[in-house]
Amino acid sequence: MVLLLLLAVLPLTAEARKSVLLVFDEDKEFPGLAVVNGSLREAFRSELGADVEFYSESMNLSQFPETGYDGVFYDHLRRKYAGTALDLIVAVMGPSLDFLLRHGEALFPGIPIVFCGADLSDLEGKTLRANVTGALVKRTFAPTLDIALQLQPDIRSVFVVGGTSSFDRQMQSIARRDFKPFESRVVITYLTTLPMDDLLKAVSSLPPNSAVLYLTLFTDGGGLAFVPHEALSLITAAANAPVYVSLDQYVGRGAVGGHVYSLDAHGRHAAEVGLRILDGEAPETISVVEPADHRNMFDWRELRRWGLDERRLPAGSIVSFRTPSAWDVYKWYVAGGATLLVVQSTLIIRLLASRAQRRRAQSSLAERLRFETLLSEVSAEFLTLPASAVDDRIERMLQRVVETLDFDRVALAERQDGTNTMHVTHSWTRAGVAPVPMVFEDEALPWLGKRLAQGDPVRVSRLDELPEEAATDRRSLAARGIRSLAAVPLLVGGAVVGALGFSRLRGERPWPDELMARLQLLADVFANVQARRRADGAVRDSEERRRRAEEEAQRQRDELAHALRVSTLGELTASFAHEINQPLSAIMTNAQAARRLLAIEQAKPRDIEDALIDITGDANRASQTIRRLRALFRKEHAEHAAIDINALIEDVLGLLRNDIQGKNIVVRFTRGQALPTVLGDPVQLRQVVLNLIVNAGEAIALAASGPREIRIDTSQPEVGRVAIAVRDTGVGVKEPEVEQIFERFVSTKPQGLGMGLAISR
Structure with missing residues (x-):
């Protein structure tokens, strides 16, 4: 049930929207911050579309310079985002970064932080945590003064x-x-x-x-x-x-201009770092960047106003707000009639070429993504797969290769020693296509076999591309209906052990270098699988006979021990159900009481707290019962560990408490003092104590009258040994049967298997 719930949740998690918090040092509507805000949002949305949700917080430090404001803002964020799951925080400007370096781990533990708008001086004396990275501003004013001296000597x-x-x-x-x-x-x-x-x-x-x-x-x-x-x-x-000025947002507000920094470009650089983190990269693996986003930008109107010679500007300068001359205004009317058709034709051709190029790029990217997904899937499938499941999984992976790369047939073949003959061990064929022959003999495909035996990949887009010496191969391939083919050798330790072949029967296809390189990667994975199969087979053959008897004996012992545990626990089902139902009923009663108290306006918090404390206690009690049952239901071996015998007996008594009380039996447990721990299997030791106490209880139940008591004593009779004695007031064991009770299939109970004490010994 838990596994099904996890599988149901995983797709929802993968498609969840990303939550990004933007923290500004001042009002985000300030023109410069508004540009950074806009470029960040636009860059994130261009990659994530609607799958991103933004939160914004402005510190407004210039309006609230008071010393205590830091704590006020901290408390505001703590309350506001207490129930919000964030994926990324972007700190805009140095003060925002300083605040998050001070309080980020307390407010948003472990959430990646990307900063922007800060320069190297903002980082002096500060240590960035592993989850902090970003884009630095390279603030420099000297180039602007140098330009001013050029314009005004x-x-x-x-x-x-x-x-x-x-x-x-x-x-x-x-x-x-x-x-x-x-x-x-x-x-x-x-x-x-x-x-x-x-x-x-x-x-x-x-x-x-x-x-x-x-x-x-x-x-x-x-x-x-x-x-x-x-x-x-x-x-x-x-x-x-x-x-x-030295900021591009200042150009156009009466300033001449200068060597300015682009806030829009800077915001995009920071967004690129954030997108890498949202895509799965760890922040500590992404270095802090310091992009050079400067350019020389000037206002043409201010150059004219102050009589500054535009020819003195540095090469490549951008001059904005230029008032066009009469020629600038009307030249397109003059020349437009003659060039309009050419421009339109050129534009259409370029658009069509761009569209085709974009489609090719998209197709190539999609194909690459499909292959990388396929390669990852194939590699992951075989990474931890047991040897017994390799053959079936190879068939499944070959099917995925055919479907993903649009082949008609794919075959995995092993080379027979001393020849170029390939024996097909696994294959997959598209529906409606003839199956792959099981053997490719040396005589039928001599040229292909020789090339593969030499470790060289083979690709044939069209059969008529084959050289003259491959005439036999051409006839054999044509007879099999193959119109296009590629084969990659499987190399293990430098030796060719087989080949992975891909073919098309529906039509011809090219085999570019990029595709062949991808197929070689696939072949390497299958070569590793083949090597592993061979190695596993050799190891299994050498060890099988020695291990078979030991494993069978151990398996029977384990199965029998587990069956006995399950049988014993099955007999106590009603008791366990009561042990679990009792706290669950109490939980329900207290929960209903708490709801009624919450509905009362004058309800006392102490009453609600008492109900919640009772719920917690009953939940712990039910949890302890389930934990004890799980420990005994485990089938696999537990690692040997140091065990507190007294605590283990207490654990079993807690599990059997309801059953013992139901039989009106009194348990007297005398604990040995300062007992050493015992090294052993906790599950098996629990089973031994469980068997002894259950047997004692059943013996007492058969007694007609008299005291109903079980006594358990632990002691240390000598150094290195711990003794557990279980006594009961039941019917006892007859003298002739005392020597036989530890033998297999000997039982004094009508429905007993006669294995409990035998397994205990």
């Missing part, structure tokens, strides 16, 4: 604008490091602590030959929170000098 002063938040200060630290080499060429001033009004006044009255480099501004010197993009718009509107 007469620059004398550079003003660096930023804010006062922790992230703003982090960016300023990187900028100070990057700008160090430029301090001998220009005067660099940092405007990073001014309130916004004072900052706008400062940038509006900069000296001639100046330039502004904008970093980020989440909080101004007066403590007011800003969206960095909106702050940039205010600064560029007020500045009397060109403003340069």
Whole structure:
């Protein structure tokens, strides 16, 4: 039943939607974070479609800088996601990563974490757990200043604008490091602590030959929170000098541009890492990446506004927002009539070619996936398969090969020693196709046999491709209706032991190198199977006679012992049923009581807790009974282990308690003190004690009157020995029968088998 339930659950698990939590340091609607958010979601959905569900959390650190906010946010996540099963967490920006490094294991134990938006400085002094990886931002401001000096060779002063938040200060630290080499060429001033009004006044009255480099501004010197993009718009509107930036989202807000970082590309890189984890890769096997997502991007309108020569831009620069000239506007009207037909034709041809190429790629990918699945299935089938089941499973796997790779016939053949003749041991043929001949003689296929004997694979797309020396082979194949064929040798220890052959009778087919390489992989698997069959056969032949008698004797002893245990336990079925039903009834009664208490508004929590405690106790009691029964029902041998004899007797008495009480028998158990443990089979020792106590109870039941008592004593008569004595007040054993009671099939009970004491001895 458990196995069926597991099999029923597995498909549902495989198709379950993936749950991804996105954690942002600020409001995810901030323009930069919105770009990362969009690229992450788009990348995940492009691969997973509708099979992904997103959760989002924004820390809003610039609005809540208080010290205790970390604990508040922690408690919020703990309560909100207590019942949510997450597959992946994406930490966007360094503060989000810091929070998850502090609290991730407590909040989301073992859940993989992928970070983005953090640079190397964010990781300094931190240790990433095995479940943490991601994509680093390579923040650099020096190239942007270098471009500014190319566009404005007469620059004398550079003003660096930023804010006062922790992230703003982090960016300023990187900028100070990057700008160090430029301090001998220009005067660099940092405007990073001014309130916004004072900052706008400062940038509006900069000296001639100046330039502004904008970093980020989440909080101004007066403590007011800003969206960095909106702050940039205010600064560029007020500045009397060109403003340069290092983020692509800032281009188009009044800045000239610069060597900018693409947030969209960065988000996609992080999503690629996350998809690899969702696809089954372990986070610890995926290295942290630092993709180079920079490009030189500029606003044509700002270049014109400040009179900057576009020819000074670095090669390959992207110039956006260009206002088209009259030629740019009307040139397609002039030339369009002449080129429209050509463009349309070219487009159609390209679309058709792209469609065909895409279909070929999809077909190739699907075929590769089918083969890899097939190879994995075949390898897994034979990995732990017992030798006795190999033949049947080979037939099944050959069928899978035919169905998956669209062959008509496939045959596994063994080479006869000293010849090129192949004897078919296993084959599979598609319905409606003639079966494979059992023997391919050397005389019928000399060319093919020679090639395979040399260890060379053979492929024949069409019979007329065969060389002249293969004329006999061509006639033999044609006579068998084979129109296309491939055969791969089976190599074991460098020697050819057989071949795996594939054929088509319905038509011809090509055998490209990629397909032949795949078939060779299949052949290697079957070669290993053949080698294993040979080795197993040799071992079985050499050991069979020696082991047969021992195994048969042991099997009979085990079967008899198990039958006796089952028989004994079967006689006690009613007792065991009562032993289990009693706690189950109590559980039901307490559960109903708890439900009634929950329905009462003034119900006392202590009453509900008492009911739940009773349910737990009764469940443990039923569990103990089932555990004891399972231990005795086990058929296989248990490993020898150190056994506490007193505890083992207590265990058996607990199992028989209801039966003993039903017979009004009193058990007096005197436990030996400080007894050593005994090395033995716990199942067999339980059976011995069970037999003795059950026999004692049955003997007492036959007594007409008198005390009804069983006494059990454990002791250590000498070093290295432990004794168990079982006495009862039953009818006893007659003197002539005392010497015979340990012999097989001797019993004083009318329905007894006479094997209990014999097996015990």
